[in-house]
Amino acid sequence: MIRVLVADDQALVRGSFRLLVDSAPDLGAVGEAADGVEAFELARAQRPDVVLMDIRMPRLDGIEATRAITADPELAGVRVLVLTTFDLDDYAFAALRAGAAGFLLKDTRPAELLDAVRVVAAGEALLAPRVTRRLIEEYTRRPEPSALPGPAGPAGVTEREREVLALVGLGFSNEEIAAELHVSLSTAKTHIGRLLQKLAARDRAQLVIAAYESGLVRPGTR
Template sequence: MTGAAQVRVLVADDQAMVRGSFRLLVSHAPGTTAVGEAATGAEAVDLARRERPDVVLMDVRMPELDGIEATRRITADPDLDGVRVLILTTFDLDEYVYAALRAGAAGFLLKDARPADVLAAIDVVAAGQALLAPSVTARLVAEFARRPEPGRPPSRVLDGVTDREIEVLGLVARGLSNVEIAEHLRVSLATVKTHVGHLLAKLHARDRAQLVIVAYETGVVASRGTGD
């Protein structure tokens, strides 16, 4: 991102050492800059409103207000349109990921991710994409797919969505990138982008994270296989 505008990052975590580590990483990397630290969810919301960062690195377990509710308040605030939330998680907190995505998070990242992966994740989210780290996504998706999902909304949510688009939706939910979907379906990248664009419009989804929510809630992942 040399020569481009700096991606402004807010770090929210109740552990000072974790906050400091992420802030140092972001501050010393080309293309990113840290605009503040928050030790609670409430502080994260207040700082987001004051600083208008491009990306918030958000921990889940924090005092006063947890990261999920803080994410919900940030993404629901029309004045913070464009602020993207990247949830920091660990595998023993997998149960929070689904709630975080429903709250409007753009994606999630393991706390023990390599520095290069953290910076790449920030760039991906800042660019308006979602659900990074395919290997992590695949494991989380597999976990959710094994869980019963009572009370799914009626399948009419998918009215107007073509069979091919449903197939693409399932692959998006598995964490595949557009390039990987194109290879899997043996179609062009442009065709995949068109399908994803149609899905976003038809399902009134803000980004790929929201598409994954629809895929889970309508049973696309569990009931319509997406394998070869």
């Protein structure tokens, strides 16, 4: 059973998500939080597998709550899935920086949301290309000058790993990376694993950030 904590400042939204989660035989809601402080406290008390986290909440917003959860060693197994809209581009990217495993639009279809919870609970990052590309490209149109040091990518990775990292940054799945580079799926996964280790990345979401911040992928690429 995948345990899910729902965090949103609107009771109706929380209730709707909880009902949806409980409707799936392999998922179960373990609590509801009306603000970021409560989300963090319930995460520590309930140790859910996944937190569905809204961004705009009182007392402590979803970004800071995400940062608090992912920074707590006792909550290492808790994954945060941020709920957002296209009106919150900068905030969604900041949530990835804070350690979120991915993000969804609030108008996501119910079946897709349940699948997203399963994906995140399994240790993968949820980075749908249509959402990822728009959010990250919009954010990186206004980076600090030092944020993009050059097109060579991060230091310490091989040329093939740079190619893989660039494709991750573009939102490619493992299967798509394997097809693009004409390698086996297991080889693509091996490259991803090495990148996670070399870049000390928590998950695939942080690899996307590394691809953009290192200059390996630029806004408007592909």
